[in-house]
Amino acid sequence: MNYIWSFLILISIVVGAVNGKLNDVVNALLSGAETSVKIAIGICGVMVFWLGIMKIAEKSGIVEWLSKILTPVANFLFPEVKGNDKIIGDVAMNFSANALGLANAATPMGLKAMDEMQKINKDKSSASNSMCMLLAMNTAGFQLIPATVIAILVSCGAKNPTEIIIPTFIVTSFAFIGAIVTAKIMQRIFPPQTESGGE
Amino acid sequence: MENIRHILDIISVYALPSIIFVILLWALIKKVPVYETFVDGAKEGVDVTLRIVPYLTAIVVAVAMFRASGALDMLTACCAGFLDKINMPSDIVPLAIVRSLSGSAALGVFSDIASSNPVDSYVTKLGAIMLGSSETTFYVLAVYFGSVGIKKVRYALITGLIADFLGIVGAIVVANWFFA
Numbered sequence: 001m002n003y004i005w006s007f008l009i010l011i012s013i014v015v016g017a018v019n020g021k022l023n024d025v026v027n028a029l030l031s032g033a034e035t036s037v038k039i040a041i042g043i044c045g046v047m048v049f050w051l052g053i054m055k056i057a058e059k060s061g062i063v064e065w066l067s068k069i070l071t072p073v074a075n076f077l078f079p080e081v082k083g084n085d086k087i088i089g090d091v092a093m094n095f096s097a098n099a100l101g102l103a104n105a106a107t108p109m110g111l112k113a114m115d116e117m118q119k120i121n122k123d124k125s126s127a128s129n130s131m132c133m134l135l136a137m138n139t140a141g142f143q144l145i146p147a148t149v150i151a152i153l154v155s156c157g158a159k160n161p162t163e164i165i166i167p168t169f170i171v172t173s174f175a176f177i178g179a180i181v182t183a184k185i186m187q188r189i190f191p192p193q194t195e196s197g198g199e
Numbered sequence: 200m201e202n203i204r205h206i207l208d209i210i211s212v213y214a215l216p217s218i219i220f221v222i223l224l225w226a227l228i229k230k231v232p233v234y235e236t237f238v239d240g241a242k243e244g245v246d247v248t249l250r251i252v253p254y255l256t257a258i259v260v261a262v263a264m265f266r267a268s269g270a271l272d273m274l275t276a277c278c279a280g281f282l283d284k285i286n287m288p289s290d291i292v293p294l295a296i297v298r299s300l301s302g303s304a305a306l307g308v309f310s311d312i313a314s315s316n317p318v319d320s321y322v323t324k325l326g327a328i329m330l331g332s333s334e335t336t337f338y339v340l341a342v343y344f345g346s347v348g349i350k351k352v353r354y355a356l357i358t359g360l361i362a363d364f365l366g367i368v369g370a371i372v373v374a375n376w377f378f379a
Binding site for chain 1 (some may be wrong): 210214215218219220222223224226227228230232233236237238239240241242243244245246249251252254256257259260261262263264265266267268270271274284295306309310313314318319323324327328329330331332333334336339340342343344345346347348349350351352353355357358359361362363365366369370373374375377378
């Protein structure tokens with residue numbers, strides 16, 4: 001992350017200077033900083049709401065019940081958290097919300113799982129295998145119905161916007177499984193957490 | 200097809216309210232003090248949001264600068280020559296690159312593709328599949344790791360990018376198969 005982040009910024013400055021767009025780069029810096037806080041404030045309300053609802057789901061036993069059903073799958077994906085109903089339940093809710101296209105609800109649920117994973121993390125500043133797996137599941141963007149894309153197609157006057165649903169589903173499932181397999185392989189290649197954090 | 204759309208509409212309208220309804224109802228049956236519990240859990244939300252800010256700023260600023268400098272266009276131009284060979288229209292290239300970096304940019308690029316090409320063309324459909332099957336890797340990374348203060352991401356980023364790449368390849372293969 002250190003390299004990629006500094007690469008993005010350094011290259012921007014160099015290329016911006018060469019292209020004579022340095023002014024734009026500076027403006028982008030300022031507006032980008034503003035945007036990032038706006039995004040955070042934008043998700044704050046939803047975050048507060050869903051974390052409240054999640055607490056209710058947790059207290060009433062729904063999270064635990066969900067995790068019981070999914071234990072076999074979860075043990076394969078997240079061997080580190082074996083038997084931790086809270087984490088597995090949160091992950092299950094995060095996945096379901098993603099699949100239904102409820103991104104607003106999915107993020108707080110995923111963050112709740114992250115929070116629980118951090119509690120049992122050996123090195124608090126580096127990502128555990130479970131965290132990387134959760135990230136892999138989330139960055140792959142698995143969803144049953146690409147609602148936003150369909151909405152754009154509709155607004156452009158597509159004759160048959162829903163025809164992309166099945167192909168998209170095939171691709172997103174493929175990428176999702178690919179992400180999980182990749183995370184599993186990377187676990188073996190990368191040095192374990194306690195020795196060095198790695199990049 | 201009309202039926203499918205009808206079902207989709209129902210799902211998108213009912214999914215969220217039903218989840219809330221079921222959770223609340225079940226909690227009441229279980230005699231959970233719902234209001235107190237809600238407020239208790241919700242309190243954490245503000246903290247989490249604040250914790251994310253530095254991580255989000257870091258990545259959003261870097262990506263914004265990268266785009267504004269013209270470096271992203273250059274990267275796109277570099278890749279275009281190669282990607283033409285694997286039957287990937289050059290219109291799609293910016294989308295493939297940008298979708299890991301910025302969600303709003305990807306949406307913008309796709310809207311562009313959809314409006315500058317015939318809406319029922321192969322390019323538009325490929326773009327739709329590509330966008331619909333992806334999530335903004337850098338954003339997810341910033342938010343998830345930011346919320347718990349993880350600074351060393353280990354293999355999470357490379358895994359996300361490999362998955363993105365698989366998604367791009369998959370989208371091209373499947374679009375060829377369905378629509379070419």
